[in-house]
Amino acid sequence: MTAPDRIWDVLVVGGGNAALCAAIAAREAGASVLLLEHAPRAFRGGNSRHTRNLRAMHAAPTAVLTEAYLEDEFWDDLLRVTGGETDEALARMTIRASAEALPWMAACGVHFQPSLTGTLSLSRTNAFFLGGGKALVNAHYAHAERLGVVVRYDSEVTRLALDGGAVREVFATSRGFPVTVRARTVVAASGGFQANIAWLRESWGEAADNFLIRGTPYAQGRVLRDLLAQGAEPVGDPTQCHAVAIDARAPRFDGGIATRLDCVPFGIVVDRDAKRFYDEGEDVWPKRYAIWGRLVAQRPGQIAWSITDSRAESLFMPSVFPPIRAETIGGLADALGLDPTALEATVRDYNAAVRPGEFDSGRLDFCRTEGLDPPKTHWARTIEAPPFTGYPLRPGITFTYLGLRVDAGARVQMQDRRPAENLFAAGEIMAGNILGRGYLAGFGMTIGTVFGRIAGREAARHARN
């Protein structure tokens, strides 16, 4: 660490997009800024490392966004996914500020992809970082350091000493050594607690031991828990997390986008007993992507298998792990560790229930089963063309919803309804104010950028007064 008795204007806790936006904004406002990133340099950037795009309002086509995406449509999208678990004033402020996020990021050296050719149809609403989130993070760090932000990696903040709603001292472990940091203001941008299995176990019990964490292992929620324990006002459901079904062979942490599986709608999904448990064809996959994490988490052993035949293989994005293949259903059951008789019976019953129809993977095709419980309501096609394929599924946790309540100036609110004096928050640690439930692609990055800038600016102003 630098000189131990130095008093920084702004201390930024965390090293992802929100933290970097806060550090840059504070430094641009003239403050001296220290940023403490828990991860080593190679894994810096929190979950921003794994992101790809940012949702932004715009009134006319830009170099990186097509058509227009106005405030009311953006708000409607948010209202739909959250089911009202949001704060309209903060949300609309975020949406409006998102229009300026892209040019500001571009000025920080972030490059965007001109237009997208891939499978996602988000080019109207979301701007894609050229090369993805790690390239974004690289650009942010380079810009922050150019401006004179001091960055320390391998530095985990363990405790913020709050006194009457003001942070007096900050304790951290930097490269293995305990340090105390003094700063006039603090921006907490250290993410959620999704990588803290012990904390997840409090809500999910032993099932949490079978969860895979899609992003950074450094999102331990230590600062979040510390601040809540010292009287910060919580926001968001403390028990919930965003979870999708990913390949069970993925690494425990940091598997990122490549472990995603898109095969579910084109086959059946069975649990450990080789039984189906939910309508695989309920809706188009992007809309149902997120419910399957919870569905699998609720099955015994938190595991399931997607079973398809050879006709389905070309219908979805290739997966990072090859499918497990066999020439017969019984053989596939053996390879997957399932009871062959049970899986044969499940496939037989399913095949018998499939009604004829015109299969179309590109839309809701109403090819369905009849007399089957649970039914499959779209893309129901018999599983009969060998080789048969199986993908193991486990819940992949993206982020948690519990956070710190903030006001429009990103200032943390205390349980006594007073704002904290010199404590601000940005990013996943406060996203629950706006995204209290559900998921909207690229919106976490929008919240992080908008609130990071506000928190940095406000913290700098407070420090200089």
Place this chain on the structure above:
Amino acid sequence: MPETETDAIVEARREMEICNACRYCEGFCAVFPAMERRRAFAAADLNFLANLCHNCRACYHACQYAPPHEFGLNLPRTLADLRAETYAAHALPRPLAALFRRNGTVVAGGAAIAAALALIVTVLLVAPGRLFAAHVGPGAFYAVIPRAVLVGLAGAAFVAALVALGLATRDFWHATGGGPAGAAAARAATHDVLTLRNLGGGGHGCNDRGEAFSMTRRRLHHATFYGFLLCFAATCAATIAADVFGRPAPYPWLSVPVVLGTAGGVLLAIGTGGLAWLRVVEDRAPTAPGLLGADFALIGVLWALAVSGLLLLGFRTTAAMGTLLALHFGLVLAFFLLLPFSKMVHAPFRAAALLRHAQELRAR
């Protein structure tokens, strides 16, 4: 999967399968759109993709799965290793493919030996009074080395190189599944070759020295490429002047061959010098250590060609001309003879891969 697959093929396939499930890099260069057109990667596909890669390293620095992540992706290094294998695999005549092993030593040593031999033979055959005298006026060079020797040897070496390189490229083209190319695809590929679009990393340059994007390498490569072409044009102009208009070299400063040659030589010397400097200061993590020698050897030979040519021009009216001519001539011969077995192969192979990619884009 055939058992004969090399480690580089196996590793490239492993990495491509991870990349194809991520696709975040699709904005960087042609490799990723070409990858997305495939679900499985046969050796031929991987050899094609390896030569499509321009080694800008943007994908390495943007990669969430780069080491120390357990997926350990390092695509620029892996594809560079595979590219080197394709150079040897398609080299003709076949027995000389072994020259791609320890290629840095072979090319650098070959060039040094050739230059030394040219000097020795000149000293042995040319009377000292003639060799170390100042010659001026038409045919001055031929007073030291007869025109038939200069043109005959260099011409023969050049034709041999062109044939070997052409056959190797044809072999590579067929092995990666290339068929007859249309005019539109050829136009697109030519544009990509001439602009080095894929060294642009999506329009912002390469990651030469780390995470920051820079146009330095692209500009230095342009200087090298266009400098080389200008030198070649100077040679053609001189040949036309001598054989068509009966005006033997040397030519005045403001003649077409000398202007082209001077501009080309300066560009080539700056370009290759700069590329060598970049290879010294670059971030080594995404580079293939085994190929460093081959790169330095080619860069070094080109630099020596440019500088010896410029020196010859500068001192052509002095007593040093004979020695410089012998040196330059030896380097030219060495360059042509080693051409099909040097990293120079990257040029036609990459052009072929770009053409193949342009074809694929138009196939659907």
